[in-house]
Amino acid sequence: MTNSPKQILSHFWGFKDFIFPQETVIKAVLEKQDVIALLPTGAGKSICFQIPALAFDGICLVISPLIALMQDQVENLSKKNIKASCIPNGASQDEIITLFDNLKFGGYKFLYLSPERLQSRFIQEKIKELTVNLIAIDEAHCISEWGHDFRPSYRNIKILKDIHPTVNYIALTATANKKVIEDIVTNLSLTTPNIFKKSFFKKNLAYQLFKVEDKLGRLIQIFTKTRNPAIVYVNSRKKTIEISNFLNNNGFKSGFYHGGLTGTEKQIAYDNWITESTPIIVATNAFGMGIDKDNIKLVIHYNLPSSIENYVQECGRAGRNNKKAFAALLYNNEDLSLLKNQLESTSPSIREIKEILKNLYQHFRIPFGELPLERYDFNFLAFCKKYNLSTFKVDTTLKILNNNGVLEINQNYNQKSTLQFSVSSKQVLRYSAYNNNIANFISTVLRTYGGLFEKETTINEYVIAKKASTTSNQVIAQLKKLHDDQLLVYKGTTSNALLTFLTPREDDKTVNRCSKEIKKFIEQKRKKTNEFIHFVENDTICRSIQILNYFDENSTKQCGICDVCLKEKKKNTNKLSENILQIIMQRGSLSSSEIRTLLHANEKDILIHLRYLLAEQKISINNQNKYQLN
Template identity: 60%
Template sequence: MMISPEKILAEYWKFTSFRVPQKEIITCVLENKDAIALLPTGGGKSICFQIPALAKKGVCIVVSPLIALMQDQVSNLKKRNIKAVTIPSGSNQNEIVTLFDQIKFGKVKFLYISPERLQSPLIQQKIKELDVNLIAIDEAHCISEWGHDFRPSYRNIKILKEILPVVPFIALTATANKKVLADISNNLQLSNHQTFKKSFFRENLAYQVFKIEDKLGRLLQIFTKTKVPAIIYVNSRKKTEELANFLNANNFKSTFYHAGLSTLEKQTAFNDWMTEKKPIIIATNAFGMGIDKPNVGLVIHYNLPSSTENYVQETGRAGRNEEKSFGVLLYNENDIYLQQQQTENSIPSILEVKAVHQKLYQFFRIANGELLEETFSFNFLEFCKKYNFQVLKTDIILKLLVNYGIIEMNTSFNKRATLKVIGTHYTILNFSKNNSAFKNFINVLLRTYGGLFEDEIKIDEFFLAKKAGITSTQVIKNLKILKEQHLVTYTPVNGTISLTFLLPREDDKTINRFSKEIKQFLYLKKEKAIHFIKFVTNNKVCRSTQLLSYFDEEKESTCGICDVCIGNKKIDTKHLPSKIIALLKEKRELSSKEISSLLNIIEKDILIHLHVLLSEDEIAINNQNKFQLKI
């Protein structure tokens, strides 16, 4: 007898009920029907395929576009004691065969796989041998060339329809319009499917766009007034650190997160934010996957995102607990100019794509017609410097080469540090005896990891820190000292990039095969940036109305809580002077900006009444240029 979805939800997720329309989607899949699910960010897409897969005998194949996204989902399932695997980058034939045996005989419930991997005849054969109960296509908008992240390899997922003709499909996405949904349906050959759409309208989320010069001052105002967990998105790694330092200096506990941090640093920043030891996190858009924090009350965009889809996904991380929350975007004329310039400068020509592609093979000394089936360690900045390539443009070109299945790249491919004791039992214990500060640490180390004297063992510095009762930074420092004393070999997490070539070197011929699609992709990238600037600068139409229209959704009424709707409400100026005086009684002294922020009324309307109150000798300006009651 099949276990009910509600029991599975309670056992593994500790929830008592489903959100709309999760139950309907799960029922459809359990009836062996195909489904397309369009659920905005935070709508709980994963549960829609994970629960039916757990309810049925067999394994669920999940097609996902990013290695990091797959690893994150596998990690989350393992935390719930659900067996899930992905195929590690660079796996050889024997390792793949062993992995599939593990899936077949080890009661594994989920196999996460990239669309590029599906093209392997070996993997296709191995999939045929599995008892597959469901095929889930995550980020399904990647199938469509009209989607914001088109990946041609997604077009080949339909091979699974041929291999497993009776297994149901579920395609999931958070961002798709009618054109994209039709593309998904046609390409996957879903003839008798149901489409489930949850409205993009978030009644508890106030979109607020402010044109402002003093962004730092506005941040201080916001955090003085709003005491909720927050995310601030910026467009550079350097800015994450600068803003975190600025907020910390002003007594707002903050941390920062970007792709350049080590695994350990990312984990520490994430944990500090999740536990609200530091409730504000400043991040690049690398921060997004695996965020399951319902009480985020504020998402601030300090810089402009590159598209409406990115903006909706990122602001959608606020208010998942259904409480009132805010998506605040701060911009000025310079931001608009820089966005336009960056769009122009970052979109490569086909000739530039060909040049980077050719030099990549040349960089690793690969001859024409040759395909080396090995994984290389790739220093991106060294590559750009050697061939005088622009960093931003080259980064986009490499992503294109990944998207078109020409190369495979993985950052931080050595995600776990390794350690081996090379000293004898006597020397390590003697060192411990003579260095009392190390005694407890060495005892914990040897108790935690067996076999350190025989083999190189993968270790987790964060876990060691918890067991030893010290910081992870101290753990790394201790291990480096032990290495200097020639007692251990220690290899920290390697943050470089691993690169695998998937096609033999054919230079222009390879790119020519994809040139039409690449041009279309780059044209759409430019169009999406232009559209987002129009959204930002349009302060006449309700923000929610604009966003819903972009996703082909109509709503008769306005949201009532965005900056446009609030600005359109008639301001009750009759009682404004008495409100200002009451505020100054409470706060003693305030600038016009602070009064504007606290009363939620635009500054120019506040200034009119301040001048009247000054002329009537009700208030005065002090030597700090702030307003206070007349003494």
Template identity: 60%
Template structure:
């Protein structure tokens, strides 16, 4: 049998495992049930991918997100490792062919969602495979107390009945003791070995800043910091705005969000990885599959919704062990918006029932009926039709999906099509008469063939690049050519497909899940409250607060977070006498003017000015300047 270290070297080019990867790999190879809690950057995938390559047979990987499965499958395929997943909308014949390929083609990994696992047909096909072991990714989803509870995860234990001699490894980056116990109990693990890597990151400085002018603060940060960085925001539009701002200030940056095409995402990602643009401005869509060890700073420009989200994103800094920074901006307006957004995003059971009922109405599905097909779905159009808010509707759709009531699939990989309606001769005549469109039409003809015989898939982003215009301009040009009857353009305008998994029963369906949904909503609210308490606590070391949240006890402060540094400054720096001396020489100065006279930190000056005011040694005059009393 080939050794785990040989596999690690051959496929990942690592000579040694990180702590505690080797112990986890050995436990899996010894056919023991395992729970592995490794914070972001801890190398969870290695823990099941290496033993799967050592063992005979295929490793079944349960994963909650289609995008996450596709990402891992692609990464494995790049290493010449045979891995696959069941594509959305696959017919029964296609699934049979897929399983035959796995069985006879020496595939090592089958990625599958917990919802797919509920199909008796899929269960039968799994029983036909030589399964080495089962890996459950994002295992915290199995617990009602977890970050992203998905009831469908509770059905994973069916594999214990289907393939009883196979061991399990459950992996998560965010779980406390209650969640870990839930994982072991609900998966019916046999005396599992639990491996916990501490959430302590000695090289990562957590810093929370109260900032009014966030863009100015970014400038200050990137003037000092030249290492690769990630800036997380909550708005797609803001990713582009902040990136443009930074580029205008000569800081090279790219932007990334879920609305970009696959090609646009890849270009942004590649430019960041090669450090052509070392700063990435992104929504939380940017994160999966990132393995860049020299990220020096992660900035949360907007507030994340939980400590778990914050830790996962912040943890992408400093994976090489060098000192790095996790910086978070906040102000009173942020906190006010945060609370309003939480209220908007957390629906009541009555609202869940209403959206659920109107979904069936929208697609004209009768009571008691179920239609096993995917429907094209535009969330904004649906929300407008029934006067729902888009944010709350999106949250409800995720709740319905997580409870196995509907299945949602993104369709980013679908392509628009065009076919020319006239002969090539007529096209040439048209471009002569309409010179503005000549180069654009010629670029289409050079890029694609068969345009006069059949509908051809086109990439608007590629055409935009070739013509040095935007994707919107490409779409506008194609729509204009269609109006002129030069071509027929079928644009992919939906980014989502929906499938109903249960017959229409309206309120009865939701009533069955009401307890679970209420528990989920309470958890969301509690996690938001915990996060606000974290950023508001300026007395306890940030690292200590995080460790305590995850049931780890810390006996020492980190010494490098904003709270610890503030304590050091408060203890060691006393510049009251120096401030009084400056005001004695020149009475009536602003804090910035005092700062110019002293070699001291601006924050320290403000602290001491407040202290001197309270001691009645100085006062503020009518010009809002400080002077002696």
């Protein structure tokens, strides 16, 4: 080891000191111990493995569940002149060989891998050739069926024990209870791991849940009071645009962010928010990875998240500078019913999963027993339409099949195109009159979607193709022509998804092999949703206490700033006023010090209530400067 952890921290990150408990975690990793670090969002988990990796020769293998998260970390390290790489989705064997040659001879320090990639014998053989100094498991809760995002492929990570038996592990997560930690230890075969756990209690963060019917009106009230940086989480891409437009129209500067934006659009939205030219960002849960902004004052959940883990993780982006911050959740009875119904409508049965997989094989004409080597272009919406399938259930099924190593698919398959006319309806009619060959097509588009002159609208090229009796490719070509002629602005999806089958076609047998894991995954998803609904409806126990107990921190200390605690304070406040009136009625006129002595209450609180009762004209002050009933 050539440099101390603090020297590395200062050189690459520009910080003088670590955040608790980073330094003790790093010390244990440097001593070659296996480590589990359970640190809340914003506690700087990445530094806990990045600094030890930089302290020694060789490469750190980082297992991470999301391509976007890996790319984000690789980019952040590159900005610090630290060489890091990840295997892109759909990379060919030749590209992977070149990448590993670079890793061996190019001074690289980090290789980010998905757990699915690790299942490849070819990748395993290439990893054997590397000098590995540390194995880091990010989002380690995914290894447990009790975790909120269980991925069976995480169970196969322990293959690295056979490849590099002497290398130590660090498993990191922001959300894990006792059962999940036990599963991490067992499934990674960790040797007496050193477990570091930072409390989930955040004394500066007020969890406040508001039961409201007019959510937009409440947004206006909230943002009228505070102009600090904020995130508004919603549950659809369409809502990010609609609510951002609503806020802008009401004088609040905001931008929007969702998974369907291009890389450039995401960067612009992020930069505008970071620099606070638009201090409010309305986003889906795609916004969150790699956020490094410590002065977020407010996180608002406009829609209900699906688990306590997701809720806590997203709320945890507020108040990282340790100043007072708020996590506001807006809900009503309809939201609770919708969340329950959504769970049922998006959870496929084993029979439905088998049917969707069989449809995939038929769609790509794969014979029984075959394992195709090619990658397929996959149009998600066209596939759902062709087999008359629920997009929600197909989406969930693809994730389940991906997580269980049946296939590999990139995450762009549900991306939507958008369209907006940039000229008036009169100009469109004039254009149609001079271009008869495309006039019927323009008419079909206008009949299919409303509001195309007023706002950017999500469209489906496949639906337009069906109505216009043509193909999706011809629709795209005609929309591009209208875009080039400056009649409209068309933002097409960048590409179809790339789908690769990882196992031979065996239809039902393929699903039967992992049906037990699939059932557990769906049961856990249901359990997590029901636990969150209970959290929302339980307005008798302090929100912080509920959250801490959920994560096995047995706390009875009330936070004093959540909606439940504030309601209790208000109740006690009204009671104190009643007690003051009662004692004056019994004893006659009294001074404030006499009232304090008789009630055994705080002098400041009593003075506040006396002023309140004077304003209400329930009491008055006599010529002896004592309080009496009116």
